[in-house]
Amino acid sequence: MPGVTHDDAPPLADLMPWSVAPLRLGRGWPTAPDPATLKARWDALLKAEGGDRETLFEPTRARTVHSAVAQLPGRPTGTERLEQASSPCPDPVRVLSAPFDEQWLIPDHRLIDTARPELWRTADDQQIFAVESAEGLPLLATSLLPTLRAGRVRPLYRRPGGTEPNLAPGLLRHLADRLDLALTPPDVLAWTLATIRPDHTVPLTEDPGLWAQGVELGHRALWLLRRDGGRPKLPGGRRPYVRAPLPARPLTIRYDPEEEALHIDEGLISPVPPEAWEFAMGEVRILEAWFAARTTPAEPGTLAAIVPRVWPQSWTSDLLELITVLALLAEVRVQQSELEIKSPITAAELTTAGVLPPPETSRRPASVLEHTEEGPAGQLTLL
Numbered sequence: 001m002p003g004v005t006h007d008d009a010p011p012l013a014d015l016m017p018w019s020v021a022p023l024r025l026g027r028g029w030p031t032a033p034d035p036a037t038l039k040a041r042w043d044a045l046l047k048a049e050g051g052d053r054e055t056l057f058e059p060t061r062a063r064t065v066h067s068a069v070a071q072l073p074g075r076p077t078g079t080e081r082l083e084q085a086s087s088p089c090p091d092p093v094r095v096l097s098a099p100f101d102e103q104w105l106i107p108d109h110r111l112i113d114t115a116r117p118e119l120w121r122t123a124d125d126q127q128i129f130a131v132e133s134a135e136g137l138p139l140l141a142t143s144l145l146p147t148l149r150a151g152r153v154r155p156l157y158r159r160p161g162g163t164e165p166n167l168a169p170g171l172l173r174h175l176a177d178r179l180d181l182a183l184t185p186p187d188v189l190a191w192t193l194a195t196i197r198p199d200h201t202v203p204l205t206e207d208p209g210l211w212a213q214g215v216e217l218g219h220r221a222l223w224l225l226r227r228d229g230g231r232p233k234l235p236g237g238r239r240p241y242v243r244a245p246l247p248a249r250p251l252t253i254r255y256d257p258e259e260e261a262l263h264i265d266e267g268l269i270s271p272v273p274p275e276a277w278e279f280a281m282g283e284v285r286i287l288e289a290w291f292a293a294r295t296t297p298a299e300p301g302t303l304a305a306i307v308p309r310v311w312p313q314s315w316t317s318d319l320l321e322l323i324t325v326l327a328l329l330a331e332v333r334v335q336q337s338e339l340e341i342k343s344p345i346t347a348a349e350l351t352t353a354g355v356l357p358p359p360e361t362s363r364r365p366a367s368v369l370e371h372t373e374e375g376p377a378g379q380l381t382l383l
Helices: 035-047 048-058 117-122 172-180 185-195 208-226 274-278 284-297 314-339 348-350
Strands: 093-098 101-105 129-132 137-143 153-155 157-159 164-165 239-245 253-256 261-266 265-271
Touching: 035 048, 035 101, 101 284, 117 153, 117 157, 117 261, 137 185, 137 208, 157 208, 172 185, 185 208, 185 314, 239 274, 253 284, 265 314, 274 314, 284 314
Parallel strands: none
Antiparallel strands: 093 101, 129 137, 129 153, 157 164, 239 265, 253 261, 261 265
C-alpha cells in the first residue's frame, strides 16, 4: 500500500457517504458464466410443476414460488407468482459475481432474496460501483451490478445519467481549490483506488504533482477493473496464447512457473506471467477461483447442475483477457505501493472547512423515478 506520513486520513465512509449493503441472491442457479445456460435453467424450472418446481427453485424464508414480488427497477419481468409463471426467460444481464469474475444473472426480483432496488435504479452506462473488500484489494470498482459477497457498495453517482456524485458535499470544490485543478468525480474515485488503505481510510494531498500521479494510476486501475473500453493487451512476446487446445470438460488447473505456462488438463496457455497466477484476494488465487466457478460439479438434479456440455470458446477468450488484466494490474499495484503521500489534506481540515462530517441526507439514497415499477401481480409500485 502507499506510504503514509500522517494518521488523520478521512474514512471512505465519509468521502462517499451513501452506501448499500451487498445483494443477497439466496440461491446460486440464477447466475452463470453464460446466458444460454440461464435460459436452459429457466426452461427447466417452468417445465416442473407443483412441488417439483418448489424444490428446483430452492426456497428460503425470503423467497418461495408463492412470493408476491415487485419488478426490479427498469426490468420488465413478470410479477405473477413463480408457481404460475409461464413467460420466457428475462434477458440475462452481466454482473460482477466474484472478484474479477464477470458472469450473467437472470434479473428477476422473484429469484433474489435481497435485490437492493436502490442500486438497480442508478445502474447505467455512467455508473461506477465501488465495492469494499476485506482481502487483497481494499476496494474494487465495476461498471456492472455487483452481486459478490463483499463489503458495502458505494455508487459513484446517486442518480442515473452520471448526475449528483456520491461525494461529501463540498469535497470536490475543496480539493479543486487546494490543488488548483479542474476535477471530476471519476478523478476522486481514481485517487481513492490508488491510495486507499486496508482500514478504508483515504489519504489526500494538496500536492498537484502527486495528485496527478495517483489519479493516473487510479484511472489505469479503474480501466482494468471495469473492462468496458478497449481490450487490454500485454506487450508482444508476453501475450498469452492457447498453445494446446483446452479439453471439452476440463477438471484441473496447474501452473508451471519455469515455463510460465498454465496447464488445464492437457490444454496449455502461455506465456502466463507469474504475477497473474499469484494474484490473489486473501488466500484465494483469482485464476483458480475463476476456473473452479466453471468446473466444480453442482448437486445432481438441481438447476445449477445444468451447464454447457463442452467448454465454450467464449470462456477461453475470457480467461485470456483475465490473465492479461491481472498481469497489468499487478504492475499498477507495484507503482501504487511506491506512492508516498505528502502535504496531506487531513480529516481535521475537511471538518474545519465544513466538508465533514457529511450531512445525514447524503447517506440516504436519492429519490429516483426514472422507471415505472410494476408491483406484485401487475399493481403499480408506489415510491
